[in-house]
Amino acid sequence: MFTLLIRTFILFIIIIITMRIMGKRQIGELQPYELVITIIISELASIPISDTKIPLVHSICPIITLILLQVILSVIQMKFDKARTLLCGKPSLLIKNGYIDIEEMKRQKLNLDDLLEELRLAGYYNLEDIEYAILETSGKLSIIPKTKLTSVTKKDLNIKVQQDILPLTLISDGKIRYKNLQSINKDMEWLKNELARKSIYSYKDVFIGIINSEGKTYFQRKN
Structure with missing residues (x-):
């Protein structure tokens, strides 16, 4: 029992250090390759805890290898645009100039209900209020509403505004x-x-x- 506690404590410390090295991201903000590494690390850590016959080093070495791989990939994708696109993909424009891009929705395997749900969660209940909706590489939806609706005073005072462009x-x-x-x-x-x-x-x-x-x-x- 004491051995199991020691092994668990050692792996806990290693996982905490590993997560700190990977950065302060929530699970929903992880890029695909980061999520894969996180899942594999969790599996590697659980094996020696459940089976004390497996040497601890058999999990520690792969975990260290994976975190080094994550650091290397992070540097590569920061330096090279093509590598970033290959590893993380690129944002997808689901709504452009107020119109839904049906083909892009199909490519991202999203249906209309999914899109409307994300818009509601962001506080937008009318599709006609949206100028741009961008599906980020992390899976989150960024929304840019129509300019006349971004401030109540502009619409109420009938101030003419120019539509914002996509940054x-x-x-x-x-x-x-x-x-x-x-x-x-x-x-x-x-x-x-x-x-x-x-x-x-x-x-x-x-x-x-x-x-x-x-x-x-x-x-x-x-x-």
Whole structure:
């Protein structure tokens, strides 16, 4: 009995350290590869607890290997866009300009009831109130309502507003997202001018560059 308690305590400490290394994410926010690693680690930890004949090292070594793999994959997906897409997938636009993308719903294996349920959970009960709905890689739904409904005072006072655009990443860790740049009908010359306005003369020095929902650019240097 004492041996079992000691083994359980050791594995508990190792799992706590492992989870801290993996980061402060909830289960629902884990990327697919992170969720797989978490499930495997839980299985590896339970085996030597239920069977004391199995040496503890037979679980500790695979757990350490998995956490090293998770760290390596995290670094790779931070540095390379293609690796990030391969490991985590990419966000899916389920509602665009107020209309449901039926083909994208089919690709994501979602039905209308699932979508409406997620909208209700987010506090939106009318489909016509939604301008964009984005299914994130973690499985959560991000919602951008129609601009006239984001503030009660704008609608009540009949103030004319311009519809917000979809925020996009233009630069990620020194790499330009050319597809996003093309989607807003801008070119490299425009991007260079935007950078110059912020006294930034090389996109490689930028950690994150975005165009927000109001069409304004924001840049943060790597340093």
